Amino acid sequence: MKVLICALNTKYVHSSLAPWCLKSGIDAYTDCECRVYESTINESPEKILSCILSEEFDIIGFCTYIWNKETVLYLSEKIKEMRGTTLVLGGPEVSYNAGEILRESPFVDYVISGEGEEIFARLCSGESAENIPGVSYRKNGKIIEKPPYVSEKPLPSPYTEEYFNALKGRISYIETSRGCPFSCAFCLSGRSCKVRFFDIDEAKKNILKLANSGTKTVKFVDRTFNADRKRAREIFKFIIDNYGVNIPKGVCFHFELEGELIDDETIELLSKAPKGIIQVEIGLQSFNEETLRAINRKTNIPLLCKNIRKILQLENIHTHIDLIAGLPKESMDSFENSFNRALELKPHMLQLGFLKLLYGSELRENPEHVFGFNKKPPYEVISTPYISRDELALLHKVEDVFERTYNSLRFPNTVSYLHSLYESPFQMYKAFSLYLENKDAKTLDKLTYEIYRFFSTEAGINKEKLRDMLVLDRLSTNRMGALPEFLKVKTPVIKDILNQLEKDEKTKRKTNIKRAATVLTTTSEFIYVDYDECDPVTGQYKVNRIKLESIF
Numbered sequence: 001m002k003v004l005i006c007a008l009n010t011k012y013v014h015s016s017l018a019p020w021c022l023k024s025g026i027d028a029y030t031d032c033e034c035r036v037y038e039s040t041i042n043e044s045p046e047k048i049l050s051c052i053l054s055e056e057f058d059i060i061g062f063c064t065y066i067w068n069k070e071t072v073l074y075l076s077e078k079i080k081e082m083r084g085t086t087l088v089l090g091g092p093e094v095s096y097n098a099g100e101i102l103r104e105s106p107f108v109d110y111v112i113s114g115e116g117e118e119i120f121a122r123l124c125s126g127e128s129a130e131n132i133p134g135v136s137y138r139k140n141g142k143i144i145e146k147p148p149y150v151s152e153k154p155l156p157s158p159y160t161e162e163y164f165n166a167l168k169g170r171i172s173y174i175e176t177s178r179g180c181p182f183s184c185a186f187c188l189s190g191r192s193c194k195v196r197f198f199d200i201d202e203a204k205k206n207i208l209k210l211a212n213s214g215t216k217t218v219k220f221v222d223r224t225f226n227a228d229r230k231r232a233r234e235i236f237k238f239i240i241d242n243y244g245v246n247i248p249k250g251v252c253f254h255f256e257l258e259g260e261l262i263d264d265e266t267i268e269l270l271s272k273a274p275k276g277i278i279q280v281e282i283g284l285q286s287f288n289e290e291t292l293r294a295i296n297r298k299t300n301i302p303l304l305c306k307n308i309r310k311i312l313q314l315e316n317i318h319t320h321i322d323l324i325a326g327l328p329k330e331s332m333d334s335f336e337n338s339f340n341r342a343l344e345l346k347p348h349m350l351q352l353g354f355l356k357l358l359y360g361s362e363l364r365e366n367p368e369h370v371f372g373f374n375k376k377p378p379y380e381v382i383s384t385p386y387i388s389r390d391e392l393a394l395l396h397k398v399e400d401v402f403e404r405t406y407n408s409l410r411f412p413n414t415v416s417y418l419h420s421l422y423e424s425p426f427q428m429y430k431a432f433s434l435y436l437e438n439k440d441a442k443t444l445d446k447l448t449y450e451i452y453r454f455f456s457t458e459a460g461i462n463k464e465k466l467r468d469m470l471v472l473d474r475l476s477t478n479r480m481g482a483l484p485e486f487l488k489v490k491t492p493v494i495k496d497i498l499n500q501l502e503k504d505e506k507t508k509r510k511t512n513i514k515r516a517a518t519v520l521t522t523t524s525e526f527i528y529v530d531y532d533e534c535d536p537v538t539g540q541y542k543v544n545r546i547k548l549e550s551i552f
């Protein structure tokens with residue numbers, strides 16, 4: 001049998017571990033010839049189709065997710081029409097609705113629910129679907145649907161030479177545990193099984209292999225990496241100890257952590273990590289206790305905030321926290337409160353997601369908290385008994401502006417100044433998002449200009465200070481080192497001081513290193529930035545300041 005496993009990622013820079021896990025099962029348990037094909041959803045479906053059809057296969061499997069389901073179904077239909085190949089769909093997007101997929105898509109032959117390494121291999125080796133758990137199929141016109149499968153066996157490793165050759169420097173993924181000990185009502189990860197931890201020594205070997213593969217980012221897909229704190233510490237320590245020795249400098253590792261489980265021993269260990277090698281993502285979801293209860297999260301909010309603050313105070317860990325809009329019991333006011341409280345923590349990034357009703361999630365099965373949601377992937381909630389369609393639409397606008405300002409890390413001084421001028425940061429982003437509608441602010445220069453134009457007319461603003469903050473941000477976060485015309489201050493002082501700096505060995509510009517300079521009018525300072533190495537956590541270049549008597 002000749003088998004092809006296809007994965008369509010969202011961007012070229014992402015790789016996918018799933019097809020390689022499936023291939024490892026086929027290689028370990030069968031004598032089938034198996035190939036992996038990876039592409040992205042941005043590629044034209046016709047081009048993907050012609051790549052897939054460039055060779056004959058007996059079985060074609062697709063890894064199906066919310067972002068690629070439509071394309072996968074389109075391709076499957078075409079392949080069946082043109083070649084009649086046996087088609088198998090697997091992945092989270094079909095695991096809990098296998099019957100529906102088989103009913104609505106007659107061109108799909110089998111659906112694999114749950115973990116596929118072992119059962120996809122059994123199917124490919126010719127075993128009858130009837131005997132294989134987790135494989136749904138048709139028999140005499142009837143659909144036989146099976147629940148998601150969880151393997152009891154140790155799983156074969158996806159990290160083969162072929163996998164590393166295909167990685168080509170893209171973001172790589174590692175799984176050292178499967179499942180989640182929690183059971184958030186919007187998520188699938190805690191539904192199928194208790195968390196299982198894979199062999200830690202194997203994990204360490206794979207960390208080294210991945211770190212040396214040319215990738216710059218290794219993401220741990222473990223749903224709650226610190227579910228076992230001792231084990232998490234052992235892996236953190238392994239990474240820290242090997243960094244710069246067996247792990248090349250410049251590689252960073254990304255983890256999803258449960259904030260309340262971050263203990264002082266972990267903080268102490270993380271404090272020793274070189275700057276920027278560890279990034280963490282912590283799901284807050286909401287600050288509304290009723291909401292948290294409704295989604296099965298028993299969050300100790302003060303403890304969670306205390307731990308996030310401790311991580312941020314280390315200043316060496318890039319920290320990303322998440323909120324979700326549209327959750328049960330979360331009104332616009334309560335979301336605004338969650339947003340403001342999350343920002344008070346000053347995370348490097350705050351991700352605003354929108355509730356999606358995934359197949360298999362508790363909220364989809366009991367949709368009492370939802371009025372409407374999109375029936376097509378990603379199944380986003382449109383309105384709930386607590387938040388209206390218009391309010392969610394407004395939150396989308398706020399999210400867009402927030403992504404381009406705060407989360408872009410391009411305006412740290414500016415947003416911090418502007419937050420203080422409004423009743424709350426949320427009100428500031430809301431006002432700006434309404435202003436920015438129908439404005440052309442696609443480029444950084446245009447966006448900077450619109451920020452200046454809008455906020456410089458707002459009550460209480462110090463226009464000069466706003467300009468200084470935008471200048472500081474532009475020079476410290478953009479290695480081009482050029483200011484847009486409207487931010488420039490024309491004074492001979494700049495050239496004079498630059499010349500002075502060149503005369504001193506200590507302040508002379510280094511060879512091939514660009515230098516930018518200007519003056520800040522509100523503090524009467526000359527500032528200059530050398531674009532050598534930026535801070536790996538904040539992405540900012542160091543700003544050097546010289547106090548002036550006066551500028552003009």
Ligand code: SF4
Nearest residue numbers: 180184187189190223
């Ligand atoms: S949201 Fe996170 S913590 Fe909750 S069940 Fe999913 S993976 Fe686990």
